[in-house]
Amino acid sequence: MNLTQFLNTNNERFPHQPAIGFKKKEVWKDINWKEFRRMVFKTANALKSSGISENDKVAIYADNSAEWIVFDLAVLSLGAITVPIYSTNNLEQAAYILNDSESKMILVGNQQQYDAAFEIAANSPFLQEIIVAKKAVWTKKERTHYLEDFVKNADDNFSIVEKNGDDLATIIYTSGTTGVPKGVMLTHRNFTECFQAHFDFFKFKNFEKEHSLAFLPLTHVFERSWTLLCLTGGAKVSFLENTKLIATALTEVKPTMMCSVPRFYQKIYAGVNEMVANGSSLKKKIFNFALNAGSQVSEFKRLEKRVPAGLAVKNKIAHLLVFKKIKNKMGGQLWFMPCGGASISPEVTRFFDAMGIHITVGYGLTETTATLTAFPFKHYVHGSAGIPLGDTQLRLGENDEILAKGSGIMKGYYKKPNETADVFTQDGWFKTGDAGKFDASGNLFITDRIKDLMKTSNGKYITPQPIENLLSNDNFINQAMVVAEGRPYVTALIIPNFEALKDYLPKLNIDFTNWDEVVNMDKVKEFYHQKIEQIQRQLSGFEKVKKFILMPAEFEIGSGEITPTLKVKRNVVQQKYAEMIGRMYQ
Incomplete structure (x- = not known):
């Protein structure tokens, strides 16, 4: 059992059908299954010739690309272990992962990643060789090869190394919203069982005709497992290297499937609502007519x-x-959109359902090989995280913590037996760290991260995520972080949608200078005060944001304020802006 056996299967089934897509010199190109397998096998032989053998660790420190997936599959087919590193990680973070995992080789994507890897290699007892994906990167001679040169003379005849189901496939270091990264050990069986569970659950038809666009980081378990699932089933996957170009890529690639995080859908939802709000009365009537009709139809179909x-x-x-205009901006072909990584408001999923674009909400963690639960195609419940897939078993433990068992559960944390023991109950259930509840039909509802639950000094419990989702569903708010633990009332740090706000400034008779000045102007603060009051009118008094601060810049991945899937690292942000937060309670 090696999860890469699909390379042989799909080469036999449809050798000339496109396997992957990528952009080169502003043009999207395809590689068919025959050539794709050949590239993977050549790379595997090159790795073998360089001394990489079974169970060695090989790292990938790069943005999404065709080279990323080819290198990953080459490592896996050789029986070695892939260690992905977020492309946004700094030198210190990358060094920790490389040394902790004892990686012998690394693939890098850009100049910054190469420079970091070269410096780490000079002081690492483990890292021996750096492979560079792009020839645009300037390199030094020592320990370095361009990928193209590295594989040039390698043979393309290769036998995929047989593995046991419990053998390690990858070690994924959780970015985590707290603490030191932990290496999650996932096996070949974790992935293959996860894929089969999805195919059994969704019962896709003609899956090999589907086309997925990979734009979330492949380092993240969600995109990685989804991409590998798509390739396993024979679907084509196109890789977007620059995530800022997602809007253009959607119209060029026209994918039928794509996994994403809630923020992507929230931005579309908020943008459409803002456009309608600013439209004429006729446009509002037409939109409301359409939304009403679409909502009714989607409800009939759901039931x-x-x-x-x-x-x-x-x-x-x-x-x-x-709806056609909105769908065309998303490529016009999307029909299956798995969504995870954080909670999503039912208003957003209903909105997309009305348009005929079904968001398949799911729930899972790196430690569970992503999906534990998901929306089925029918009888799903908006606001829930769906029902269990495959052999997944769920129950509630102390403090309503969601406990899980099943084929997707990790082997443990790499070289961390104590931390591994801490996340399993004595009878072997994995502790997710999330609180939840079930309805009578077995749908799981996530209440919140247990560690995120806040208690005010007045003894009231605050679950921040629903409040933050409510705020960030508005087009003028990009992100919000609620503060309440041990405080007399709720406050928030608000990241404006700078693009929308800049366009609106003339209506407030404000000339743009810089964001530090703009967010502190009384007119802007009053504009947001009225907006927030309107947004949270349905909340209970103790849940309402009483004071807020408008931030002059986005939270950054590089500085550790947010994770690569855009979740706020509360501890980091609260420490960094402690003085600013304190002023809201003076």
Whole structure:
């Protein structure tokens, strides 16, 4: 059992069908299954010739690319272990992972990553060789090869190394919202069982005709496992190197599938609502007509009921007048969109359902090979995280903590037996760290991260994520972080949507200078005060944000304020801005 056996299977089934896509010199290119397998096998032989053998660790420190996935599959097919490193990690973070994992070789993508790797190699007893994906990177001669030169003379005849199900495939270091990164050990069986569970659960038809766009970091278990699942099933995957170009890539690639995090959908939802709010009364009427028709149709479909003929006609009109334009901006072909990494508001999932774009909400962790639960195609419940997949078992433990068992559960944390023991109960259930509840139909509802639950000095419990989602569903708010633990009332750090705010400044009779000045102007603060009051009118009094500070810049991945999937690291942010937060309680 080696999870890369699909390379041989798909080469036999459809050798000339596209396997992967990538952009080169502003043009999207394809590589078919025959050539894709050949590239992987050549790379595997090159690795073998360089002294990489079974169970050796090989790191990848690069942005998404065709080279990333080829190198990953080459390492795995050789029976070695891939150690992905977030492309945004700094030298210190990368050094920790490389030394802790004892990686012997590394693939890097850009100049900054190469420079960091070269400096680390000079002081590392383990790292021996650096492979550079792109020839645009300037290199030194020692320990360095360009990938193209590295594989040039390698043979393309290769036998995939047989592995046991419990053999390690990868060590993924959790970015985590707290503490030192821990290396999550995932096996070949973790992945293959996870893939089979998805195919059994969703029962896709003609999956090999699907086309996924990979734009979340491949280092993250969500994109990595989804991409490998797609390739296992014979679907084509295109790789986006620069995530800032997602809007353009969607219209160029026209994917049918794509996994993403809630923020992606929130931004579209907020943008459309803002556009409608600023439109004419006629446009508002047309949009509300369309949304009403789409919502009714999606509800009939969700409950597997026949859509009345009259309503179906209205929905077709809604599609032509409104939804088609929005869908075309997303490529026009998307129909399956797994969503995870954080909670998403039911308003957002209902909105996309009304347009005919189904967001498949799921829940899982790196330690569970991503998905534990997901929306089925029918009878899903908005606001929930869906129902368990495959052989996953779930129950609630102390403080309603979600406990899990199943084929996806990790082997443990690399070289950390105590930390591993801490996250398992005595009878072998994995402790997720999330609080939840189940409805009568077995749908899981995530309450919050247990460590994120806040208690005010007045004894009131605050679950921050629903409040933060409510705020960031607005087009003028990019991100929000709620503060309440041990405090008399709730406050928030607000990251504005700088693009939307800049466009709105003329309406406030403000000339743009710089963001430090703008966010401290009384008119801007009053604008946000009124907006926040309107947004949180349905909340209980003790849950409402009483004071807030507008931040002059985004939280940054590089400085450790947010994770690569855009989750706020509360401890880091609270420490960094402690004085600013303190002023809201004076």
